[in-house]
Structures are given as structure tokens and as C-alpha cells.
Amino acid sequence: xxxxxxxxxVFAPFLGFLINVFFGKSLGKTLSGVIGTVSVLISFIATxxxxxxxxxxxxxxKISLFDWIQISNFxxxxxFQLDQLSILWLLFVTGIGTLIHMYSISYMHEDDNMxxxxxxxxxxxxxxxxxxxxSNLLVLFIGWExxxxxxxxxxxxxxxxxxxxxxxxxxFIMNRIGDLGLLIGIFIIGNLFSTLDYATLKTAISSxxxxxxxxxxxxxxxxxxxxxxxSAQIPLYTWLPDAMAGPTPVSALIHAATMVTAGIFMxxxxxxxxxxxxxxxxxxxxxxxxxxxxxxxxxxMQNDIKKVLAYSTVSQLGLMFLALGLGAYEVAVFHVITxxxxxxxxxxGSGSVIHALHGEQDMRNMGxxxxxxxxxxxxxxxxxxxxxxxxxxxxxxxxxxxxxVAFHQSIPLWIVASIxxxxxxxxxxxxxxxxxxxxxxxxxxxxSHLHESPALITIPLIVxxxxxxxxxxxxxxxxxxxxxxLTPILPKLATAEHHxxxxxxxxxxxxxxxxxxxxxxxxxxxxxxxxxxxxxxxISGFSxxxxxxxxxxxxxxxxxxxxxxxxxxxxxxxIEAGLSSLVFGFGKVTNELSYQGKKIQTGSIGLYLFAFVLxxxxxxxxxxxxx
Amino acid sequence: xxxxxxxxSVLSAITLATAFLxxxxxxxxxxxxxxxxxxxxxxxxxxxxxAQFLAIVHVIVYSGAIMIxxxxxxxxxxxxxxxxxxxxxxxxxxxxxSFCLICLILIAIFINSKPIxxxxxxxxxxxxxxxxxxxxxxxxxxxxxxxxxxxxxxxxIGAVLLxxxxxxxx
Amino acid sequence: xxxxxxxxxxxxxxxxxxxxxxxxxxxxxYRRNAIIVFMSIEIMLNAVSLLFVAFSTYHQDAQGQVFVFxxxxxxxxxxxxxxxxxxxxFRNLGSITIDNLKNLKG
Numbered sequence: 001x002x003x004x005x006x007x008x009x010v011f012a013p014f015l016g017f018l019i020n021v022f023f024g025k026s027l028g029k030t031l032s033g034v035i036g037t038v039s040v041l042i043s044f045i046a047t048x049x050x051x052x053x054x055x056x057x058x059x060x061x062k063i064s065l066f067d068w069i070q071i072s073n074f075x076x077x078x079x080f081q082l083d084q085l086s087i088l089w090l091l092f093v094t095g096i097g098t099l100i101h102m103y104s105i106s107y108m109h110e111d112d113n114m115x116x117x118x119x120x121x122x123x124x125x126x127x128x129x130x131x132x133x134x135s136n137l138l139v140l141f142i143g144w145e146x147x148x149x150x151x152x153x154x155x156x157x158x159x160x161x162x163x164x165x166x167x168x169x170x171x172f173i174m175n176r177i178g179d180l181g182l183l184i185g186i187f188i189i190g191n192l193f194s195t196l197d198y199a200t201l202k203t204a205i206s207s208x209x210x211x212x213x214x215x216x217x218x219x220x221x222x223x224x225x226x227x228x229x230x231s232a233q234i235p236l237y238t239w240l241p242d243a244m245a246g247p248t249p250v251s252a253l254i255h256a257a258t259m260v261t262a263g264i265f266m267x268x269x270x271x272x273x274x275x276x277x278x279x280x281x282x283x284x285x286x287x288x289x290x291x292x293x294x295x296x297x298x299x300x301m302q303n304d305i306k307k308v309l310a311y312s313t314v315s316q317l318g319l320m321f322l323a324l325g326l327g328a329y330e331v332a333v334f335h336v337i338t339x340x341x342x343x344x345x346x347x348x349g350s351g352s353v354i355h356a357l358h359g360e361q362d363m364r365n366m367g368x369x370x371x372x373x374x375x376x377x378x379x380x381x382x383x384x385x386x387x388x389x390x391x392x393x394x395x396x397x398x399x400x401x402x403x404x405v406a407f408h409q410s411i412p413l414w415i416v417a418s419i420x421x422x423x424x425x426x427x428x429x430x431x432x433x434x435x436x437x438x439x440x441x442x443x444x445x446x447x448s449h450l451h452e453s454p455a456l457i458t459i460p461l462i463v464x465x466x467x468x469x470x471x472x473x474x475x476x477x478x479x480x481x482x483x484x485x486l487t488p489i490l491p492k493l494a495t496a497e498h499h500x501x502x503x504x505x506x507x508x509x510x511x512x513x514x515x516x517x518x519x520x521x522x523x524x525x526x527x528x529x530x531x532x533x534x535x536x537x538x539i540s541g542f543s544x545x546x547x548x549x550x551x552x553x554x555x556x557x558x559x560x561x562x563x564x565x566x567x568x569x570x571x572x573x574x575i576e577a578g579l580s581s582l583v584f585g586f587g588k589v590t591n592e593l594s595y596q597g598k599k600i601q602t603g604s605i606g607l608y609l610f611a612f613v614l615x616x617x618x619x620x621x622x623x624x625x626x627x
Numbered sequence: 628x629x630x631x632x633x634x635x636s637v638l639s640a641i642t643l644a645t646a647f648l649x650x651x652x653x654x655x656x657x658x659x660x661x662x663x664x665x666x667x668x669x670x671x672x673x674x675x676x677x678a679q680f681l682a683i684v685h686v687i688v689y690s691g692a693i694m695i696x697x698x699x700x701x702x703x704x705x706x707x708x709x710x711x712x713x714x715x716x717x718x719x720x721x722x723x724x725s726f727c728l729i730c731l732i733l734i735a736i737f738i739n740s741k742p743i744x745x746x747x748x749x750x751x752x753x754x755x756x757x758x759x760x761x762x763x764x765x766x767x768x769x770x771x772x773x774x775x776x777x778x779x780x781x782x783x784i785g786a787v788l789l790x791x792x793x794x795x796x797x
Numbered sequence: 798x799x800x801x802x803x804x805x806x807x808x809x810x811x812x813x814x815x816x817x818x819x820x821x822x823x824x825x826x827y828r829r830n831a832i833i834v835f836m837s838i839e840i841m842l843n844a845v846s847l848l849f850v851a852f853s854t855y856h857q858d859a860q861g862q863v864f865v866f867x868x869x870x871x872x873x874x875x876x877x878x879x880x881x882x883x884x885x886x887f888r889n890l891g892s893i894t895i896d897n898l899k900n901l902k903g
Contacts, residue, residue: 603902605895606718609825613725617732624736631804639813646817646840650824655832662836669843676801676854681862685846688869693839693876700880701832704887722826730819737811754857763859764866775870782874789881792888 003063009046012039016122024115033105036118044094074194081135085489089132096257097125099460104249106456124150137186137196147259148175155246167242174239178229185222220280227263234291244306248351257340268329285325289416292318296423301546304361305350328405334475338394342383345464349380352453363434370436372450375458377436379465386468388425389515394471425518433526641668655706666690680757810851817844831893
């Protein structure tokens, strides 16, 4: 019974993909969209069923479909593991997925290839489910690669624009670099323990007497590099802002809520490995904190509404990695969930704005939209309050936990994270003020067409805003349902202390103060002073560096892309030319030989007869005289 | 010098001389006539070797049929005394070279094989009269005999077909 | 006269045959007229037949003569067909010099 429901969970989106690929064109736009949405909804219902039953079965459900690889003592089976962590992830993946599918039915309605869009979205959900639900690292890897592929397909969805294609390629290639790290990590772990199954690994590591700590650290570091690639940390983060070339639902689903959290999922799954390698954990924490700060500084200066949100995502992911690096996996998971809610809401809201302005994405041409689009305004406001850490919204609780953990373990990291949070509040409200307040700065024609978006767009916004508000309830300080829920996965939680002392309250106060300072600064600049960001040509000084993303893309281009281009040009001009001339040379030689051989055929019978005679002499003399 | 040897020498002289003249005469009709005489002399050789049947058949087939064919063809093509216009030096050189070469090689072979040739003995019994020949032909060589008749039939048909004038479309 | 070869000696027949054969070869290579070439070929065939018969006497075996028989049959057939071809060539080209038959030039 459980197996069947699990199979339905996994394969319903795949069925949706197949239907949309083969019959989507003939089904028409709305029907293909509905099929896509319904297939993800089925998965959500199945997940809810498992969620309901998990409290009765705390050790989770393990389903093994078939034996996949069996070589001497190394065996891998193709199986699913439905325990607390995977069900939690599946809930918000399929839930937010359903909402975004619903949103896309209206958002992509003018596009001719809508059925293809839904096919790709369904395929993506399928692979993401596979990633989360797998019982061993190899099934995870299938999902890992699959979501990378779907990300490429969806970023480059409007393929007629070459820049979008380049962005898609960039995303895929950077993901690939990370995947190499992941593979090396998987290989080392497989070599050390002869298994890739999570449960078996857990028992093997906890009962192991002599572990090769050196190799284990290398494996952990390699896995972390894989997570960097997928979750856009330094140095593999530059693909995420460029990935905004895809349609907004794609940005919301893949690059805010689901795919980029795969790295965090993997590290949380393998927490028993990372707990044993403190050096790697330190590296993770530092990288996370630095990424959070750097991305926040870049986000301060961006003028494209989606780019601001993209850098915000990178920054928040950095905070999650900071939590992971400090050993607080449950805090990272909490922040993943709340971030999924408010970031998806923000992206969908920005999509609504872009849709109303018929494709305008530059905030310098927006303004004063709050009267024309009230629902969008209120939902985005709620989400912005959540991300800035205003009390009682979900973001406050999760971010506060991260800062608490950072303070207890490393003051410098706490300072960095706090500064990043202040900047987050600033640029989020900069976005809100520039987009919704003051007067409209766009063209008159756009102004006359301003209207609120249809229901299919606003309903997901409302749902997500509600979740962003109440989402914090799942892990209140001192009484955390989430911590108790995740205890079977993270055994250390059972012995952790949850007490709220004065330190914690003071830190909470400092965090709230930081958020209010950020909002206040943004208010002062953009409302009181009425300033609008200047045009591209007039940016100068340090702002220019920030606006150009610290020139990291140009740096990568000079360091990696240009040498590879030179190398491939060398191969094309020298080696390829040499090889092909060698191959052609054979033909030429044969041609020459035959041309010379042609001269024997003179056509003169006298010559032929003479040749007869000579040949006869030769044969006869050989046969009779040479003996 | 026994009479046989004298007869042999005379016949050989005629054979070689007529063969030579066949090649070197300018008029094709003369060549044909010389060849006929050559064939007759070879028939004489056969008689000398006591192969009577073969001699008669040789005369009938070669002089009587083949040379008639040649003569008819020559007359059909109306070949007169012709000077051959173009005969480069290299051809003459090549012909002479090959002549000497073949001669030398063949003689060398035969000299080399003298031990195999061995001694000549007679048993006195009849081995080549027409009776014996007939028996051998129709007993051991029955199949080639029949095939030879088919070959002749085919040659006849082929010759007729090849020399048919193409019908002109009216 | 069964022991004729005692008087004449087989070497004489060998020499005769060889020289006749070489005359035939010379004729094939020397003359440009197709008819004469044919006749030279006949000379070659005859030389060989002569040698066969001589050796048949030498070995007291009739098989040599049987071979000459068949050789004669084949020669007859070959001459018939060859002359027919020659006549066709003459009809198409107007002359029978073998220098003119150059269509196989590569």
C-alpha cells in the first residue's frame, strides 16, 4: 500500500510531463496547465498522507524498488526513504509547486509554448521529488542532475534570445563544476564504507572504530563543493542572478524555493558525516557568512527587480549555510522553509508587477503602484517584513535562531550575519518604496494599462503571504515543534537545551533594532529625500563596483573562459587541421598512385603482347630454371 | 647420314623457311600461301613420325579449312600489298629481344631437363594406329571429345552472329 | 620404322619446335597487320603440336596425339571466331592495323 502511494507520489508529475510533451499542443493552453497543476497536487496529497502517518512510525518508511548495482561487496538499490526530513521537504516542494503551477496558468497564457513550459515544470518537480525521496546517494544524484537539466531548459525557455541561452548554459556549466565535487565525494564515501545508503552509512559511521578522518574530510569538502554549485555559494554563485532570464514562475520555484535548497538538504541528510569533520564545518560557516555579506552588498545597488531578489536569495542561502556550518541543522531547515514562503511570494509578486507593466523590470521606471495593485502590494509588503526580520513574522524567528547560534559559537560570524541582515532590510524596502510608492515613473501608455492581476495570480500570492506570516509558529523559541519532529534525523537535538535567558532576549532586541534601522534608512533615502537611482551611465565610484557585481563575472571570464577559448581555437586550427590533412593525405596518396598506374594502360596492343611474352618468360624460367 | 635424317632436314628447312617468309612477306596472300606450305611440311613431319591419321587430319583441318578461312577473309577485306606505315624502332627492338629471350629460355629448359627425357626404347607394339587412337578417344577422352563438338557448334554460331551486318532501321 | 627417333634423335625435334615457336612469337610482336598476327599464332600452335607428337613417339604413348587432336579442334574454333571479330572491326574502323585499336587507353 505504502509502496503504491509512494510510486504515485513520485510518478504523477512524470505522467504530467509525458502528457504535456506528447499531447500538450493539441490539448490547448488551459487544459495542459490544469493537467500540470493537478499532477503536482496529487503528489502533495500523497505527501500529506505520509505526513499524517509519520508520527505513528517515527523510524520512517523505507521502500526498495529493485536491486540496482551489485558488485562484490558494493551494492546499491533503487529505493525511497520517507522519513521526517524527506516528507517535510516534499511538503513544501509539492505545496509551493502546486501554487506556482496555478500561477503559471495565468502568467504564461500568452506564450505559444505553454504546454512545453508545464512539461518542463512537471519534469522538474519529478526530479526534485526523486532527489529528496531517495534512500541513497545515487538516487539523490539522479535527481540532482535532473533538476540541473530542467533548470537549463527552463532558464533558456525563451530560446530565441541568445542572452537567455547563454545564461542557461552558464547555470548548467557552473552546476556541473559543483557536480564534479559531489561525485568525488560520493566516490570516496562509497570507497570507504562500501555503501551509499543513508541508513547503512549512519550505522557504519556511528559504530566505526577507526575512521580515515583525512579521506572523510576530503569527501565532506567535495560534497560541500557540490552543494556550493547547486545552492549558489561563493565561488559558484554567478549563475543565479543570470538565471533570472527565465520566466518569473521558474525563478520562484527553482531559484528560490526548491532547487537551490538541494545543497542544504544533502548536507542535512549527511549530518552524521559533517559532524565528524569540524574543519569542513568551519569552512562551510565562513563561506556562508561571506556569501551572505557580499551578495547583500551587491543587492544594494541593483535596479532590476528580479536581480535584487536573486541576490537576496544568494544572501539568505549564505545564512543557511552559516547555520549548517555551525552544526545547527534544524535552524537551517527552519530558515529554508520560511525563506521558501516569503521568497516565493516576493518573486510571484514581482512577476505580477512585471506582468502588469508588460515586461518592464527596471525599478527606475516603476513607482506608485500600490493604488493600482493593492493585493500585490500587501502580499509583497508582508513578505518584505518577513525577510527583514520584523517580529512575529516567520522570518524573524528563523533568522533570529541563526544569529543566536552564530553568537554562541563565533562572534565575528555573528557580526557579519547581522550586517548582512541590516542590508537585507534596507534593499528589500528600497525595492518596495521604489516600486509601490511615490509617483509612477514609466510611460503614459503603461500607466493607462495598470490593473491588478487576475485571480489565478493573486490567490497563490495570498496563500504564500499567509504562510509567511504564520510560518514561524512551527519553531518558536523554547517550544519548537520542528525540533521535536526532526529529532530522529538529528539525534543531537534530543539533548540540546532550549532555554531563553537574558542573552537571547538582548540578541533578539539587537536583531529587531537592526531591521528597523535598515527600514528607516531606506525610508529616509527614498521617501523623504525622494531620490531615485540614477541611470546606468551616471553611476560612479564604489557604487559602480557594487553595481557591476565586483566584476566577478569579468574575472571568471578572463581566468577561465578566455583560456578555454584559446585552447579550443588551438585544437581547431592546429590539431584538427593536422588530423584532417592526415586523413585526406591517404586519399591524395592513393589518387597519385592510381594516376601513375594509369599510365600502364596505353591501349597499344603491341605493348600488351610484349608484356605477355615477358611475363611468360618470367613464369617459365621461375618454374623450370630456378629450382 | 641415313635417309631419314635427310628427309627430316629437308622438311625442317621447308618448315622454317616458309614460317619465316610468312612473317616477312609484304603481301598477305603470299603469307597465306607460305603458311599453307608450312602446314604441309608439318604434315610431312607427322608422317615421318608414323602418325598417319594425324597427318591427314592436320592437312584437312589446317590447310583445308583454316587457311581457306584466312584467304576468304583477306580477299573480303581486299588487302593489297601494303607497306606498314608506322613501325617504331622500339617495336623492332622489342620483337628481336623477345625472340632471343624465348629461344634461350626454352632451350635452356630443355637442356636442363635432359635427364628426365632419358633413353628411348621401343617395344614394337602398336600404340598409335587409328584403331588405338579411336579406342583412346572414345574411352578415356570421351567427355572432352563431346565438349569439343559443343565448342565447335558454339564457335560456328558465334562466328555467324558476329559477322552479321546490323539491320538498318527503315 | 618404329625406332625412327634412334636415327633422328629427339633433340632435333626439340630444336625445330622451339625455333618454330620463337618465329611465331617474333611474328606476333613484329607485324602490325592483324591477319599476319593470327597466322603467327597458328605457327605457334603448330610448333607445339609437333613437339607433342614427337614425344608421343618417344614415350610410345598415344595420349600426345589425342592432345594434338583437341588442340586442332580448338584452333579451328578460335580462327573462326577471331576472323569474324576481325571482319567486324574492319567494318567499323576501315583498317585492321592493330595500332588503331586504342579504345582501351586508360
